[in-house]
Amino acid sequence: MSITTLLAFTPWPAVSASILFILLVTALYLARGTAHQAISATANALAKGLRLASHSVAHAEQRLAARNREVLLAAGREAKERIVEREFTRVGDTVRKDLAGYPEMHRRLSEAIIRMEEQQAKAVEVPPEVPGWAQAVKVVANIDARNAGADILSDIHKSMVKSHSEAMGAYRKSSGERHSLLRRMMPDWRLVTETLGHVAKSVESVIARALTIDRHMEEYEAIVRGEDRAVSVLSSSSIVYFFVSLLVLAVATAGAAVNFTLIARPMAEMVGGTSFIGVLRTADIAALVIIMVEISMGLFLMESLRITRLFPVIGALSDKMRVRMIMVTFTILLLMASVEAGLAYMRELLLKDELATSALLRGDATDTMLNGHMWITTAAQMGMGFVLPFALVFVAIPLETFVHSLRTVVGLIAIGILRALALLLRVLGNGFRHVGGLAQRLYDLPLFVPLWIEMRMAASEPATGPQGSRGRTGEGRSFRGAQP
Incomplete structure (x- = not known):
């Protein structure tokens, strides 16, 4: 039924529209209570549903945060255990090395000290004996000079000078011998100094490692206790490790791309460049398989070395099995590197053939001459083909860091997403509650005339009598029966 048909039940369309509008307003006014209840129920249902979903998401976020915390603490404990184990191993090696040489060092020190004591005892300065001339001079001094006393004193003087010269010579000789003994003590002093310096260096190294172990043990205890600061530090470290390992993996991917470029073209000659597996060429897949096998062997080699x-x-394998696995994986890597070097050489030969063919087709005889410096390019490509597989071995280290830190980073991202989703659901729930009130106000907007009349009638009811009041109240109640 069209609008024209609705407006045609009277000769005047404006009157028809007015009548229809009055009927519509009356129907809306009579259904006002039910409509308000429906709007309120719908808005409350949506708000409660969204709030319930928000609480569920918040609980999931809390569980994920607790799980991420456990993963962080477990990874931190494992890392600290490895670090402490390595430090204890280093301290044990240092102490074992020093203790192994301790008997020899003690023997050399004892011998050096004994020699030094003996030489020091020999080098003690012995004071010269006091000559017995003093008493003789006193006796001679009492003799009368007229009775040949001057001659006696002259002889005594000569004897004293001679004795003094002999005593000084003996003293110089003994001093020279003592100095010689002291010079012979210098190697022993140097030996003692070097030995004690080595001992001091070893002790300082052990003390430094002990301090490092104490620091790591404090951090380990904080992780075991599950302190918030330890969790924060582990989270920050995981994020840093994630981006650093991602950068290193990007560099390794670039190296793998260069390696792929070196061997893709020769592989096309070997397996055929026209065959496809899906949308990829068989030669490209073969080159990728070679690179993946090299990376896998590198991973196994690093695992066997316990890096x-x-x-x-x-x-968990025994040392004997690990050594065998190291030999096997290294042999496979060496063979793969040799194969890549051969493929790189084959690539250079193919390039030369293509250049020569192009020159012949152009009729340029000068281009067919081989350049004498092409061997440099060939050697460089062969070297890259041989070295890159061994360089890709070290991808295992950033890959391990990336895998371990990826769990933490993904957990943190998921926690952030769940937290934002819970906030969004809570905001939407509150918004739907207010939208319900707004919908009720919009519903009442076309009914402003009957609502105004109702308000005026309700305001005039207290001024009437008891009977009129009861009658009007009953009418108003029946008139507003649909109002909530």
């Missing part, structure tokens, strides 16, 4: 711990099964 990384991505595969606990390999780390």
Whole structure:
């Protein structure tokens, strides 16, 4: 039914529209209470549903945060245990090395000290004996000079001078011998000084490592206690490790791309450049398989060396089996590197053939001459083909860091997303509650005339009598029965 048909039940469309509007307002006014209840119920249902969803998301965020905290603490404990174990191993090696040489060092020190004591005892200065001339001079001094006393004194003087010269010579000789003994003590002094310096250096090294172990043990205890500061530090470290390892992996990916470029073209000659597996060429897939095998062998080699711990099964092998695995993986890597070097050489030969063919087709005979310096490019490509597989071995280290830090970073991102989602649901729930009130106000907007009349009638009811009041109250109640 069109609008024209609705307005045609009277000869005047304006009158028809007015009548229809009055009927519509009357119907809306009569259904006002039910409509308000429906709007309120719908808004409350949506608000409660969104609030319930917000609480569920918040609980999920709390559980994920607790799980992420446990993962962080477990990873931190494992890392600290490895660090403390390594420090204890270093301290043990240092002490073992020093204790192994301690008997020899003690013997050399004892011998050097004994020699020094003996030489020092020999080098003690012995004072010269006092000559017995003093009493003789006193006796001669009492003799009368007229009775040949002057001659006696002259002889005594000569004897004293001679004795003094002999005593000085003997003293100089003994001093020279003492100095010689002291010079012979210098090597022993140097030996003692060097030995004690070595001991002091070893003790200082052990003390420094002990302080490092104490610091790591304090951090380990904080992690075991689950302190918030330890969790914050571990989170920051995980984020830093994630981005650093991601950067290193990006560099390794660039190296793998260069390696792929070196071997893709020769592989096309080997397996055929026209065959496809899906949308990829078979030669490209073969080159990728070679690179992936090299990376896998590098991972196994690092695991066998216990540098990384991505595969606990390999780390749990016996030392004999690990040595065998190291030899096998290194041999495979060496063979793969040799194969890549050969493919790089083959690539250079193919390039030369293409250049020569192009020159012949152009009729340029000068371009067919081989350049004498092309061997440099060939050697460089072969060297890159041989070295890059061994360089890709070290991808295992940033890969392990990336894998361990990825759990934490993904957990933090998920926590942030859940927290934002919970906030959004809470805001939407409150918004729907207010939208319900707004919808009720919009519903009442076309009913402003009957609502104004109702308000005026309600305001005039207290001024009437008891009977009129009861009658009007009953009418008003029946008139407003639909109002909530």
